[in-house]
Amino acid sequence: MAFKYKGYCGKILRVDLSSGEISTEPLSEQLVENFIGGSGFITKILWDETGPETDPLGPDNRLIFAGGPITGTGLPYAPRLQVGAKSPLTGAFGDSSMCGDWSPALKFAGYDAVIIQGASPEPVYLWIDDNCVEIRAAGDLWGKCNTEVQMEIKDRNHDYTIQVLSIGPAGENLIKYASIAHKSRMAGRCGLGAVMGSKKLKAIAVRGSQDVRVAHPRQFPGFRKKFGEKTAVHVAYLTQYGKSILMDWMNAIARHPVKNFQSGYTPLVDKVNAEEMLKYKVKNRGEPGCYGLCEKTVCVKTGAYKGLYKLPEFECLSAFGPRLWIHDAEFIFHASHLCDELGMDASSAGGTISWAMECFEKGIINMEDTGGIDLSWGNRESILTLLKQMAGREGFGRILAEGSYRAAELIGRGSDKYVMCVKKMEIGAQDPRAQKAMGLANGVSTRGADHCKSSAYFDESGLEDPVIKRWGKEYLPEMIDPLSAKYKPFEVKDGEDYCAFVSTLVLCLNGVLFEYYYSGLVEALNIVTGMTMTADQARIIGERIVNLQRAYNIREGLTRKDDGLPERFTKTPAPEGAAKGHIVDMESLLDEYYDLRGWDKAEGMIGVEKLKELDLDEIVSRD
């Protein structure tokens, strides 16, 4: 019997790697109606099946992969995957997402989500081919880097259409910020690759022959085309520059994490800006159904870093660039590629190295601590050596593999002063002093330091029209001024709810953020599923998911103090550039944000009325 709503397969695959048991569960209508899919499924399942007693690297953690109802329909911006687990890096709610062919392939195989539990005694990979699901030996794949593993599995099974996601050596060695890779895309944050490694799961291969259906198939092709065309002006910059243009824009507002956030501005930006990087561009690339075409292939023709690479995303350009005082585009391509192949999150890997480099600069660690590696700013060979050591847990990498927060605990000597984390996860390329909204966003994001959950890009971009369109003229000019704190708790709260909803469908935020709001997205959801959801109902769902993630963290013991920022941002004025003299008044931002959320100001607990409003009062019992 077909599932009540179109777009869904109606089945969840559960694999227990301890017992070897493979089972399917019918998708619950109630889960769909309250949580839609993707991030919503992950939030609810993690709430139900994990908790304070769950060891993130133990067999009881759940590793969940989920697309949404729109995944696999071919709608632009839809081929995305959400991954979730209790994070070994933060010890709290963890999730990450990626684009690509894998998520649609899971739908073609007939599953709305995969839940992995237990742990295999030996390395394995999971094979999903429509109804045929097998746990296969992966001893000969263990130790290999991501591209090699994925190609090997396709070759061995004689089918290039097989889609594979995998972990590299970093995931196998349980590096706290290990990532999960699929082609050139990564689910980077929160150390989900380590969860996969702890289960000795090297890869998941999937292919399928089934249809993805929509409720209104005659309307859908025209809707599909219009949906993409309407965003054309907003994504044009992606097609032209990828994310390299952010190197320019973020320097203009002094938001770069230069030398571990000692400054937000680099005078050498023209060596690593868009113009410089585009000299290497060969072509654009896109994922299924996409109009943004954000990916680029670049070619370095000569020199030490000769090769063909993907143009890294901005976070990676930054993490291996000005953050480490590197102003060499070719090196950044190469280091980012190495990090991807070893399977580590660029923000955390680069962030941990930048912590170590500042400690080295300040004389807190020396060559004896590092085993002879010179951690002067900008030392390229040292960075490459460290990346390999971190992935292999060797030498100084043994300490760095734990992430900068825990590494500082191991080193002591006051090194914690230079840890730039929230909830033990490294802050990415957003100096909070230069964009107050990002300070708040990083502080309150449920998965630890993060900017995507709120996507506070209205003041990042400084564009007036999206603000007028979404909220109205009265929010100008402060809403688009990154240095102003006014309206920013609102921007973050509104963004978090909206992005949570977007992450259930699952759509790309870069594609839909400025053109669409709830009404545009429910139109898509309704055409696909046959639901009759309203914009207000969608808003409640987004808010529900954010609150349930918050409740998860509260249950883990997190409180207001865990929403704080490192003192560098709240006490040390930005030294130069557009943000010169600024600090973040985090306490005021948090007060206003908690008010908007209906949470108590003292500890950030969710009020009972808010739980009832979101139909979470039965799910979240008050102890």
Added chain:
Amino acid sequence: MRRVLYIDPLKCTGCRNCEAACSWEKEGVMNPRKSRVKVVRRGRLIDEPVACQNCSRPPCRDACPKGAISIEDGNVLIDSELCIGCGLCVKACPFGAVSLHPDTGMAVTCDLCGVCTEACPVGELKIVSFHEIGAGKRWHVLDYPVAHLEERVMDGGVHNGF
């Protein structure tokens, strides 16, 4: 006139919008296995939508035991009334451009309806003749020398070579 689906493999982004458009147009569902055009990605450089090349001496026509494949006005057609779904055409095609429909088992290929060309976000996927493909290449192979020779002539004097 014989025409084919064509895009420069360095311009194709591998975005599979053409597959989506084909699947929805022909089948009313999304299923890449039902699309008549199939995008292949190799390494970091090559993306190509593979579809029937409308060969002048089609191996699929010669292989078909039921005479179900013919050429009409330069385009290869498969008669689904005659097709028995044996798959010999799939084996014979050097491009892998013929597939057996997952539901009916009948052989299908691209019929040049053109819906995919409207869906290409870079506007480079086209239905063209081989004359047009050659002409385009001849024109563009001189882009670099044209730009630079014109500049140098305008500066004063004609120089040898480029």
